[in-house]
Amino acid sequence: MPHSEPHYEFGGPLGTAAITVGLPVLLYFFRFACNDVAGCPVPSLLSPSTLDWETLKGEIGWPQGGVWDLCSWQVMGVVLAYYLVSLVLWRILPANETLGTKLVHHGRPLKYRLNAFSSSLVQLAAVAIGTYYHGADFVVWTYMTDNYIQILTANVLIAYGISIFLYAYSFTVNTNYPNDDLRELAEGGDTGNVMYDFYIGRELNPRVTLPLIGEVDIKTWLEMRPGLTGWMLLDLAFVAQQYRNYGYVTDSILFVTAVQAYYVLDGQYNESHVLSMMDIITDGMGFMLTFGDIVWVPFLYSTQCRYLATYPLHLGWASIAAVSAVFTLGLYIFRASNTQKRVFRTNPQDPSVANLSYIQTKRGTRLLTAGWWGMSRHINYFGDWLQASPFSLPTGVAGYRVLAAGSAAATSSVFTTRDGREVVQGDARGWGMIFTYFYVLYFAILLVHRERRDDAMCAKKYGADWAQYKKTVRWRILPWVY
Template sequence: MATAEKKTSEVGIELNPKTTKADFNGVPGALGITIGLPILIYVLYYGLDAVPGAKVFDLCALEGYLAWFGGLVALFYIVPGPLVKGTTLRDGTYLNYKMNGLNSFLIVLAVLVARGLITRGELPELVFVADHLLGLITASIGFSFLLAFFVYFKSFGNPKKILAHGGNTGLPIFDWFIGRELNPRIGLFDIKFFCELRPGLFLWAIINFAEAHLQYRKFGYVSDSMILVTIFQFIYIMDSAVVEAKNLTMIDITTDGFGFMLAFGDLALVPFTYTLQARYLATNPVHLGWLGVAGIVALNAIGYYIFRASNSEKDAFRNGDPSVAHLRYIKTKSGSTLLTSGWWGMSRHPNYFGDWLMGLSWCLPTGFNTPITYFYFLYFVILLIHREARDDLKCGNKYGDDWKEYKRLVRWKIVPYVY
């Protein structure tokens, strides 16, 4: 890091400037979210059919969760994968990331298939997940708190560490919540990037499989609605693993620190609220019929196409692909370029619109008997609107008048002609 320090001092930029404005209304907001979100997960759990005899504090579930997390860490070190360079940091350096998420996930799936063959479909691991879901929720929440404390205290002691712009207020509660260090690491093991994809997203798939297995054990069949939800979400999870390297450009990785907010979101909120549809359908099968299936499949396909096509266009443009050389753009004074045609000329975040459509298609198979299964869609609407506002503020500060001109050319934020 001596080189990094030299580069910083040469250009006269303070490596870790003090955060002057705290998101989420500072400490009150941080405390509210820290207390409120765990309560919300339990409310959503009990809002659906609770598993008879389930324990909130479950030693077997804790052991199972630690084995799951530890096993994925072991796969990170054992499974080969290429090293990919991350974005340039503010000190002029960059980090390398080992990309073996897809291979790790395939190993997990292969083990699951093997266990299915060995146990002739009994799959005791999936039965365990379904029966101990409440205990797994508690284990993941507790682990999120501990991980947040670990990375917070780890961020001190080395003045050359790069801190997140938003997490250096000097207010311990807020900095712990939002994340003080930008890239907490143990050698090559990047804690934030690892948690962004693997423990939560992979567990999301496992819980869905467990709920589909539970439905089969209970009713003797798997409904068309359960098949749709499981396949749609599995494609989304698999897609995230396939394009793992593209996550390096996400605001979570490039800008946000890693604290309780991201730890809790990645490890607890994702696997235990994004699976509400499968959990509901496990004990309340919905039969859509061919017409219902066709309509929901079409909605999901449209959303996925918008999501993937828009992201691919942006990546192609960044990499100088000749297929997108015709696109118009603004060259900013900072040297960056802002697309003003193609998908990114229709709105500033067309990928968010695709995300919304996919999210709605995941909820519709559950019918309309409970609003709980629509939590994912409503949460994502709020999340992405808030993220768009943060991005707008960040880009306004970075690009100045160029950003104003960009907003004049690309009027709509997410949904063309609507918002």
């Protein structure tokens, strides 16, 4: 039954409605306002007083057919085929079958079939073979960049479609727990408000049975497969585009592609870790996670490579070493802190954690107050943010303009494409950071919000013990700062 006094997040029904409509619009804005036609940002946005629609349409590459050309049935078919390939690989490849955490209303865990890493390797091997024979003109790469906006639209529509299905499907859950199929509603997504519940998600772990495929856990499948693998494929498509544009590939785009691929593949290799995350154990499956998994992640997170495909910034060994150091430090903090927590939970007598202080809770569990977890309550979040910041750093002081051949003054900072266009920074310098560094700002806000949600849940779960823990470990994420 819906809660009598629901606790709303994300600004409640109005806020979630704005997010549901606004996030797709934001991604379209990013694509049109930062492009390979006129610049990043396009010139008219730097002179808003003289802005007019006809000029802006030419600069942003607005399709001739208008809004209807933003989508294509043919592209939709290709995108759906990509999803089908991912489903087939999930079914036919060897998998690690793992139990998740115990469900609140059943006291039993669900079983998960995990093979996202091998699935990605198969797809990467396939495009590697195609690239070996066809180079940067391999049809997958040209298709993705030539139809980027239509691919974005297809995934947006799929996200809305899945979210509508999930909302309707959630009303078939038998809430007379325990039920035979281990289905539960998520506490935070069962408020009774249609808009809010649609966004947050009513059902905790929805599963469907598909012909020839079998039972699929929608949440983990979407979170670990099509969007993450698609992110890598988009990055690689932009690497190929840079080569087609200039005849070479820069260290900046190779670095970003490499660290992002590592980020994805590492997460997929350790896929079982996701089963203990908030997304899986507490959040409902609605528009928030669906859109985030298959639209927000691949299309926003590949912005840096899309930028570098047009502005081929050369970093040099010193800059590569600097951003590598930031990435390595963040990775070390993230890995070391999470490992310490896992060892403390599973093997508290291990010498590495045996002498660390902790608070014994009335629930019977222990809260670590030393080591990494004595520095802050979520030091791992700082490491996660730090290792993600090199996604944006290689774009430098971003911004560029695309000029016709012969328009730029002779200078070493002009990049000339194979078709003669000239790419310079000019008055766009710095303004492009709105696009290439947006991810860093967004991720920081996301982690702060996630920490706040976790704090509220732990306060409810541990009561006075959590209050004592917060007095012992003062800092939330970054010691002496936050």
